[in-house]
Amino acid sequence: MLTAQRKAHLLARLSRTGRLVAADEARALKLSEDTIRRDLRDLAAEGLLLRVHGGALPLSPTHTPLSTRATLHPALKDRLAARAAAMIRPGQTVILDGGTTHLALVRALPEGLCATIVTHSPVIAAALEPHAGIAVLLIGGRLFRHSMVTTGAVAAEGFARLRADLCFLGVTGLHPDAGLTTGDAEEAAIKRALLAAAGEAIVLATPDKIGTASPHIIGPLALVSTLVIAAEGPDPGLWPCGTSSVPEILRV
Amino acid sequence: MLTAQRKAHLLARLSRTGRLVAADEARALKLSEDTIRRDLRDLAAEGLLLRVHGGALPLSPTHTPLSTRATLHPALKDRLAARAAAMIRPGQTVILDGGTTHLALVRALPEGLCATIVTHSPVIAAALEPHAGIAVLLIGGRLFRHSMVTTGAVAAEGFARLRADLCFLGVTGLHPDAGLTTGDAEEAAIKRALLAAAGEAIVLATPDKIGTASPHIIGPLALVSTLVIAAEGPDPGLWPCGTSSVPEILRV
């Protein structure tokens, strides 16, 4: 087996099992532990895994998905969230997608705001507890754990039965060709239901999402009426400006 | 198990259960207490937890203030919760009402348990995030802020459409004459829907609820098959023992 091939094998195994024990891999591949150790050392130097005594662990701990995602760009998310919170007018019905940016939006809501918020995220709903003036409509369904939102036919039906003024949509990719994308097919379907239920759609996009695409397409960028991005992010001129149906872009 | 992995495991467990007892972890991981103690000491040195006599506590801003949990001794609610968690068998479908006692139940669930949990509480649903083996069905509806559960026709319909093996019901009063009671009419109606959807109902009752009644009646005590109460609580002989349809009483 080639060295590079073996390293790829180790990485694949690591991401599958969540840990690597050097001695076990040596036995499995019929090689000395020294060789495995050297591989692990190289991979760690490349930043592809975390070397620990006895083996290796994946860099992105799989056990804390949401809590670590929340600490990604906290200050930036708060800026986007503050701008978004100001877009909600009293009395409006607003759909809030899941995600840490929208969680920041909840925290940025002005005290005493009277509005109706519809969400399929239990985390968002729980965070709305202190906002006495806000009526919360929670959309039920099977919980999709990775994003912590409900999905499936029940959730879709819940959104189909209502009309909202605004919708804050979460996406994992904004791409000139692929449009709005996300990582899961079921989730993409629900997001389409969100869009269909709202008169106006707003996307808060951290810089890492701009210009990227995820596997599952929600729809074209034109579905979004307003895009809130960071002032220091990529130049939106790089992507589909010039077309008539482009979303309005707010830089904060 | 790798040392670094074990430390991550301890941290994850701590953030989930809110408390670590060194001796328990040693037994669970089949290692000496010395090793666990060393792990905890290292983690404390890194500022990742608060070391206390007998175990460790989280120092991240947990929602319940630290003063209320500054002791390792399991609070009363946690004792009830641990007993209740042991009543859930793998594969069962369980309805979980809202409330802090049931939140403690979620934290007391054994790791890796495979079951389906149905709830109308976004807080409960959010707390189930780390339990990868548990399928969560969230019942939607209008959020009743005081109890942080959904209520109304939509929620009732959600429960009407399913059958569960078990139901953990939250009440604010258990009274020989009034039966099971709660503080809100809508909530009482939903609780009846919970009971109707489950084959067996269990109530975890802290001592302050026993012998009291709230304005809105859910139903007679006989609807409950098992009652879990604190060993040091009021003598259940004070209330409707002797009748044939009384719930089984577990004192912990």
Place this chain on the structure above:
DNA sequence: CGTTATCATGCAGGATCATGCAACCATGCT
């Protein structure tokens, strides 16, 4: 105040690691 549990420390055995060295192989050049 006494009992019990928990803790810190030192030590020993074993596992794991980094380093240097030699053997081996493929490749390219003379």
Place this chain on the structure above:
DNA sequence: AGCATGGTTGCATGATCCTGCATGATAACG
């Protein structure tokens, strides 16, 4: 063909880390 070169592998060695046990110190509790 003959040789140099670079890369890979296995082994030996001393260093380092992890773990369990023993010991005395300390904290919790009645």
